[in-house]
Amino acid sequence: MIPVIEMGGNHTLRYPIPPASQTLNHCKIRLLAFYIPFLHHSFLNMLVDVLILLYSPAYCQTLKLRVPSKKIFTTIGSFDKMNQTLAFRFKVLVGIVAISGFSQGMLLPLIAIIFEQDGLSSSLNGLNATALYIGILLASPLMERPLQKIGYKPMIIIGGIIVAVSLLLFPVWKSFWFWFALRLLIGIGDHMLHFATQTWITSFSPKERRGRNISIYGVSFGIGFAVGPMMTQLITIHQALPFIISSLLSLTVWMFVFRLQNEFPEEQNIGSASFLGSFHRFGKVLQYAWVALLPPLGYGFLEASLNGNFPVFALRNGLSIEAVAILLPAFAVGSIISQVPLGILSDKYGRQHVLLIVMMIGFLCFSAAGIVSESTVGLFICFTLAGMAVGSTFSLGISYMTDLLPKELLPAGNIMCGIFFSFGSMIGPFIGGITIDWFKGSSFFYLIASMMLMIFVSLLLFSLQNKRGEITQNN
Numbered sequence: 091m092i093p094v095i096e097m098g099g100n101h102t103l104r105y106p107i108p109p110a111s112q113t114l115n116h117c118k119i120r121l122l123a124f125y126i127p128f129l130h131h132s133f134l135n136m137l138v139d140v141l142i143l144l145y146s147p148a149y150c151q152t153l154k155l156r157v158p159s160k161k162i163f164t165t166i167g168s169f170d171k172m173n174q175t176l177a178f179r180f181k182v183l184v185g186i187v188a189i190s191g192f193s194q195g196m197l198l199p200l201i202a203i204i205f206e207q208d209g210l211s212s213s214l215n216g217l218n219a220t221a222l223y224i225g226i227l228l229a230s231p232l233m234e235r236p237l238q239k240i241g242y243k244p245m246i247i248i249g250g251i252i253v254a255v256s257l258l259l260f261p262v263w264k265s266f267w268f269w270f271a272l273r274l275l276i277g278i279g280d281h282m283l284h285f286a287t288q289t290w291i292t293s294f295s296p297k298e299r300r301g302r303n304i305s306i307y308g309v310s311f312g313i314g315f316a317v318g319p320m321m322t323q324l325i326t327i328h329q330a331l332p333f334i335i336s337s338l339l340s341l342t343v344w345m346f347v348f349r350l351q352n353e354f355p356e357e358q359n360i361g362s363a364s365f366l367g368s369f370h371r372f373g374k375v376l377q378y379a380w381v382a383l384l385p386p387l388g389y390g391f392l393e394a395s396l397n398g399n400f401p402v403f404a405l406r407n408g409l410s411i412e413a414v415a416i417l418l419p420a421f422a423v424g425s426i427i428s429q430v431p432l433g434i435l436s437d438k439y440g441r442q443h444v445l446l447i448v449m450m451i452g453f454l455c456f457s458a459a460g461i462v463s464e465s466t467v468g469l470f471i472c473f474t475l476a477g478m479a480v481g482s483t484f485s486l487g488i489s490y491m492t493d494l495l496p497k498e499l500l501p502a503g504n505i506m507c508g509i510f511f512s513f514g515s516m517i518g519p520f521i522g523g524i525t526i527d528w529f530k531g532s533s534f535f536y537l538i539a540s541m542m543l544m545i546f547v548s549l550l551l552f553s554l555q556n557k558r559g560e561i562t563q564n565n
Contacts, residue, residue, distance in 0.1 A: 175351075176294060178349075178350075179290075179294075179350055180291065180303065182343075182346045182347060182349070182350060183246075183287045183290060183291055183307075184306060184307060184310045185310070185343045185346065186246065186250070186283055186287055186343055186344070186347070187283070187284070187287055187307055187310045187311045187314070188310040188311065188313060188314040188343075189314060189339055189340050189343045190253070190280050190283050190284065190311065190314065191310070191311035191312065191313070191314030191315035191318065192314035192315070192317055192318045192336065192339065193253060193257060193276070193280075193314075193318065193336045193340060194222070194276075194280065194314075194315060194318065195314060195315035195316060195317065195318025195319055196318035196319065196321040196322070196332055196336055197222070197273065197276070197318075198219060198318075198319075198397070199319045199322050200319075200321065200322045200325065200332055201218065201219070201269065201273075202215055202219065203322055203325065204264075204325065204329065205218065205266075208264075210266070214266065217270075218266060218269060218270050218273065219273075219398075220516060221270045221271075221273035221274040221277065222273050222274070222276060222277040222280070223277060223512045223515050223516050224274055224277065225273070225274040225275065225276065225277020225278040225280075225281065226277045226278070226280070226281045226508060226509075226512040227509060227512050227513070227516075228274075228277075228278070229277070229278040229281045229282070230281065230285075230505050230508055230509045230512070231369070231372075231505070233245075233281065233282065233285050233501070233505050234371070234501045234502055234505060237285070237286065237289070237354075237355060237501055238354065238355060238501070241352040241353055241354045242286045242287075242289070242290045242352065242353055242354070242355075243347060243350055243351075243352035243353070244352065245282050245285070245286035246282070246283055246286045246287065246344075246347050247344070247347055247348075248279075248282060249278075249279040249280065249281070249282030249283040249286065250279070250283065250340060250341075250343075250344035250347065251279075251344075252275055252276070252278060252279030252282070253276055253279040253280060253283070253340055254337045254340040254341045254344065255337075256272045256273075256275045256276045256279065257276070257333050257334075257336050257337035257340065258333065258334065258337045259272055260272060260330070260333040261329065261330030261333055261334070281508055284508065285501075285504055285505060285508060287307070288304075288307070288488060288504045288507070289355060289500050289501050289504045290353070291303055291304065291307055292304065292488065292489075292492040292500055292504070293353075293355065293497060293500060294353075297437075297493070298437055299437060300437065300489050300492060300493075301432075301433035301434065301435075301436035301437040301441065301485075301486070301489045302430065302433045302434050302437055303433075304433060304485045304486075304488050304489045304492075305429040305430045305432060305433025305434070305436075305482060305485050305486075305489075306429070306430060306433070307485060308425075308429045308433075308482060308484060308485030309426055309429040309430060312422060312425055312426045312429065312481070313426060315422070316419065316422045316423070316426070318336075321335065321336065355497075355498070355500065355501050371499055371502035372502055372505070372506060374499055374502070375491075375495065375499055375502050375503045375506045376506070378494055378495055378499075379490075379491045379494040379495050379503060379506075381490075381494075381548055381549055381552040382487050382488075382490040382491035382493075382494055382503075382507075383487065383491065383506055383507060383510045384487070384510070384545045384548055384549070385445060385449075385483035385484065385486055385487030385490070385545060386483070386484050386487045386488070386507045386508075386510045386511040386514070387510040387511065387513060387514040387545075388449075388480070388483055388514060388541055388542065388545045389480065389481075389483045389484040389487070389511065389514065390484075390510070390511040390512060390513065390514025390515035390518065391514035391515070391517065391518035391521075391538075391541055392452075392480060392483075392514075392518065392538055392541070392542075393515065393518075394514070394515040394516070394518035394519050395518040395519060395521075395522040395534075395537075395538060396418060396421060396538075397418065398518070398519035398522065398523075399518075399519055399522035399523055399526060399534060400414070400417070400418065400534070401414050401418075402523070402526060403526050403534045404417070406526070407463060407464065408464065409464075409466065409469075413466045413469075416466070416470065417466070417469050417470055417473050418473075420470050420473040420474045420477065421473045421474070421476060421477035421481065422477060422481070423474065423477065424473065424474040424475065424476065424477025424478040424479075424481055425477040425478065425480075425481020425482060426481075427477075427478055428477075428478040428479070428481065428482055429481070429482045429485060432444060432448065432482045432486065433482070433485065433486070433489070436486055436489060436490075441486060441489050441490035441493055442490065442549060442552075442553055444486060445483070445486055445487075445490065445549055446546060446549050446550060446553070447479075448479040448480055448482065448483065448486070449479075449480065449483070449542050449543075449545050449546035449549065450542075450546055451475070451476075451479035451480070452476055452479045452480035452483075452539075452542040453539050453542040453543045453546060455472045455473075455475045455476035455479065455480075456472070456476060456535045456536070456538045456539035456542060457535070457536065457539045458472050459472040459473070459476070459532070459535040460531075460532030460533075460535035460536050460539065461532070463531075463532040463535060480542060484507075484511060487507060488504065488507055491503045491504075491506075491507060521537065522534060522537060525537045
């Protein structure tokens, strides 16, 4: 007698059970829904899920089930459709990050040029630029509770509205403090976008593809950040044109978010959603994943120092403006080239091992840059290699943090990554400027190399501590 599955209810269904050794093929099982239209929808889902686990291609052929059309297949639902939904979601989130990078990359040089043409001092120009990072720091402790209450999709929509409207308001009134307030709002809106997209991507990405997905996230931001400065040329046509185009691009990508289904972060053992509860979770993040926060800190320090201090260092040491225009993109291009390969390697060999290697390479590259600081060719090689190594440290740090923390702490972990990045971005130009003023020669490059070395040592100590703990547990 052939064993059967019996389903109760208004209709009793009897199907032969295949041997467990036969392979699964859910695609051919899904078409049963087409042949059993009288079943209730919830019952049908249960039936299909049971059959997915049991039936093999051979038994589908035994039942003489024909393959339905693609339209029928997608209508009744399938795992392929689920994968397509995740792929579309990932593309939309990556597109949002690219436009965010584009707007940030445009604002930094664009407003600096406009203020310079208006005769504003360089110190006030730099002060206005810090508004973005101040906005990030102010918003960071307040992000977790709204995300728990409203979910990922509304957070992205609200952040997108803030950024797009702020960009449109720049041409309305040219005032130092008005533009300062707008940049602060853009910092808050951008942080809402980044926080929600980072947490969402890390939550639905499987561990074996997490590094790849986060690296694609980093590449998209890097490409947008690199393309953004090209918009500065449009001020020769009209000063408001770059702001309007950037705002329209933000709105265009933002519209796709409405097609996504909202989700909420993991709530198991998440604790109180209050302000004090958030700080309690920040403490847990520091306890379990403090070492993963150092790469974002180092990347913020490095990126802000290179963009803010290196032009001053170069001009004081005899390099031309043309050389600066070539060297800074070399670092960005290097980071774009290596982001995805490093993410894939981190999935295969472990985030900690890859971070140790890239930090050591970064230390060696910037040490070498100090030796060849008067050679444009030498600096180009060092910057490109350094970009290929440490240009991915922010995305690798996020992936590493995700590996170390339980899912319920991911929102707090992503906030802490943003805080450490912003803190590094604020102290980098300040310490770099002091170093250039007080010390001569190649001290600027040695400062960055020292930061890379300190992070390398911290990662190494954390690795040795974990190995020691594993040995103690095994004994």
